[in-house]
Amino acid sequence: MSGRRLFRMYQDVLRRRPYLVQAVQTSVLMAAGDVIAQTGIEKIPLTSLDISRTIRFSSIGFFVIGPTFRVWYGILAKYVGSGGSPTVTIKKVLMDQLLFAPFILFVLLALIATLKGKNLQEVKEELRLNYKDVLLTSYTIWPWVQICNFYLVPLQYQVLLVQTIALFWNTYLSWKTQRKRDMMEKKVSELK
Template sequence: MSFAKRPSLRFLRPRRFYSDKKTPSQNNAPSPTHPVKTVSNPAKRSLLQIIDSSPLGRLGRSFANVQRRRPYTTQLSSSFVIFLFGDLSAQLFFPQPADSNSEEGEFAPYDPWRTGRHLVIGVVSSIPQYKWFMFLHRNFNYTSKFRSILTKVAVQQAVFTPVFNTYFFGMQSLLAGGTIPETIERLKKALPVSISNSVKLWPIVTAFSFMYVPPEFRSVFSGIVAVGWQTYLSWLNQKAAQEVLAMELAAAAAAAA
């Protein structure tokens, strides 16, 4: 009795393509066309990265977001704070004598009307200042960054500084009840000194701002510097007012004699 040969069932078994199979180490290996992304060492972060991740950096980003949404409101608020602290620090650290006959060490008390005049001047000038700095940001942009910054600094010093300082000292005198001749005399006393001293500070601040500070943070950076500058302007204004008053008293005494 002969038995028929059983047909082979090997063709029903799934084939394994060993040439396509990868080992676990091969599966985890990166493709040669895709470079490996290295994780930066937190200890080697730059100073800007550290500041950006700090509470100060988060506060700066929040301020920048608000400024982009409501630029005029932000500028008004910033000017209010800058001019407020500028006059308060001037009255605190550079107090004026009580009067021409006051003894040494006797100073005038805090003057809220002086602070009020300072705030009016700052709030009124805040929007024109913002418009000016935006104009400066959009113009004088050349292929050479050095030439652009140098031009912006020169235009800032030649145009903005004399106009703003004239406005500041003139309004201080007029709001305090000074006459036109008294205002002119105060400008003669304070304006040349303020312009010459501004050359020692603001060109460096402006150049540094356009070189290293992002546009949304430039107003914050300038505002911090402006607190000290407004302190100086407030002190210089009071010094010029005292000199004009002393000159008028001397002239009146000479006329009476």
């Protein structure tokens, strides 16, 4: 099957089922980011992967991140505009980075902690440890990505572009949220 034919099939399914397609692609890319974090950064052998961690991360992509991004980009297109003018692009980027990014990162980090089985106090502690660093790091990457995305990419492909770039971002998030937990567990074991 040729790449062109595969892309046409993707476009057809995307047109018919935009939320489902974007939920699935986000889920797959978040799972891939977690696997890369575990094997490439944390040096965990493939045979020792924490599959439940990957499933948690992937589930957040499927049920929350993919659909939420699709709705958000639709809202931006409807209320700010869908043309690729510099003014529309800057407005979208500002709204995305000042309103949506802080919100979605908070939700994502809270969900990761909650799905790890953390209680409310532990979720608050993980947010205290990670939120500011993650948000500041996001501001070094995402405004530039979103300028290109909103200026050059048609609405139906914006989530795909963001989630493709997010493969690297998801790798970072997976590592970052796991690293803090590992450091806290090490401190607790040293105190015993």
